[in-house]
Amino acid sequence: GIQVEQSPPDLILQEGANSTLRCNFSDSVNNLQWFHQNPWGQLINLFYIPSGTKQNGRLSATTVATERYSLLYISSSQTTDSGVYFCAVHPRGTTDSWGKLQFGAGTQVVVTP
Amino acid sequence: DTAVSQTPKYLVTQMGNDKSIKCEQNLGHDTMYWYKQDSKKFLKIMFSYNNKELIINETVPNRFSPKSPDKAHLNLHINSLELGDSAVYFCASSVQADTEAFFGQGTRLTVV
Numbered sequence: 001g002i003q004v005e006q007s008p009p010d011l012i013l014q015e016g017a018n019s020t021l022r023c024n025f026s027d028s029v030n031n032l033q034w035f036h037q038n039p040w041g042q043l044i045n046l047f048y049i050p051s052g053t054k055q056n057g058r059l060s061a062t063t064v065a066t067e068r069y070s071l072l073y074i075s076s077s078q079t080t081d082s083g084v085y086f087c088a089v090h091p092r093g094t095t096d097s098w099g100k101l102q103f104g105a106g107t108q109v110v111v112t113p
Numbered sequence: 114d115t116a117v118s119q120t121p122k123y124l125v126t127q128m129g130n131d132k133s134i135k136c137e138q139n140l141g142h143d144t145m146y147w148y149k150q151d152s153k154k155f156l157k158i159m160f161s162y163n164n165k166e167l168i169i170n171e172t173v174p175n176r177f178s179p180k181s182p183d184k185a186h187l188n189l190h191i192n193s194l195e196l197g198d199s200a201v202y203f204c205a206s207s208v209q210a211d212t213e214a215f216f217g218q219g220t221r222l223t224v225v
Contacts, residue, residue, distance in 0.1 A: 030211045037154070041201060043216040084154055090211040099144060099168045099210030103156040 002027045002091040006104035013077045013111045021072040021107045023087030031090035032063050034072050037106070038083045046072070046085075077111045084108050116140050119204050119217040126194055127225055133190045134220045136204030144168075144210045145187040147179060150201040150219070162187055163210055194224045 003026040013019055023032070034046040047054050047061040049070065054061055058077075063070040074081055084106040091102065117138045126132050138145065146169075147159040161169040165181045176192045187204060204217040 031213070033213060035216075041219050041221075043203065043219075045213065045215060048213040086156065088156075088214075099146075099161040099163060100158055100171075101146070101205075101214050102158070106154055108154075 001100075002029070002089060002102055004087060004089055004102055004104035006085075006087055006107050008107060009105065010108045011110070013074075013081075013109065015077060015079060015111055015113050017077050017111075018073070018075045019077065019109070021074070021085055021087075021109075023070040023072070023104055025068050025070075025087075025089050027068070028092040029065065029068075029089040030092045031101075032065075032070050033088045033101070034061055034070070035086040035088065036081075036083050037086060043086070074109075077109075079111045079113055082109055082111045115218075117204055117206055117215050117217040119202075119220050121220060122218060123221050123223075125223045125225065128194055128196060130194050131190070131192045132194060132222070133188055134202055134204075134222075136187045136189070136217060138185055138204075138206040138215075140206055140208075140215065142206040142208050142215075143184060144207045144212075145181065145184075146205040146207075146214065147187065147189050148203040148205065148216075150203060152200070156203070160187075160189075161210065168210060191222075194222075196224050198222060199224045 036044045051065045087104045146161040160179045201219045205214045207214040
């Protein structure tokens with residue numbers, strides 16, 4: 001099946017810093033999502049971005065589907081950005097992968113005051 | 114007005130018991146999912162249903178049985194609970210398979 005790798009696994013940031021999280025995937029995808037799991041465990045949708053670039057406030061994301069990677073940018077980080085960031089993909093192609101949103105292992109982000 | 118809601122939020126039970134987790138979505142979506150998040154935070158798909166029909170069943174022990182009475186509901190019943198079943202279980206839904214998925218708040222199951 002498709003492999004989804006996220007880097008770095010852990011990130012410690014000082015408040016106000018910028019950072020880039022990366023998601024590599026091993027095969028073509030129909031769909032890619034970024035989620036933030038906050039310290040209370042909620043999975044919050046950040047971006048639905050099979051290709052191209054999107055921005056939402058201090059966050060932006062870029063997916064280059066032909067090169068099989070996506071980047072999540074956090075600018076001017078705040079303590080509320082702490083949590084785990086997950087990339088998830090829907091593989092393209094076979095019927096047995098239809099409906100199977102596959103997650104990466106996540107990047108644990110800690111933003112310190 | 115919660116889009117995907119799960120009950121209960123917390124569940125503590127003894128080994129060998131049978132328990133159910135309920136999930137409802139009010140988004141009008143056709144596809145619903147169950148995911149398990151282990152202690153290392155890894156999220157793995159268990160089941161997905163499209164229009165009440167099972168489309169994905171990932172090597173899950175048959176003690177786990179999903180039931181979809183209608184498009185808006187996907188419940189998870191677990192028989193003979195084991196210590197290794199302790200995890201957070203998430204329900205999700207999407208318009209159809211392969212489109213943007215939205216998750217419930219999770220159910221933390223602890224088996225003692």
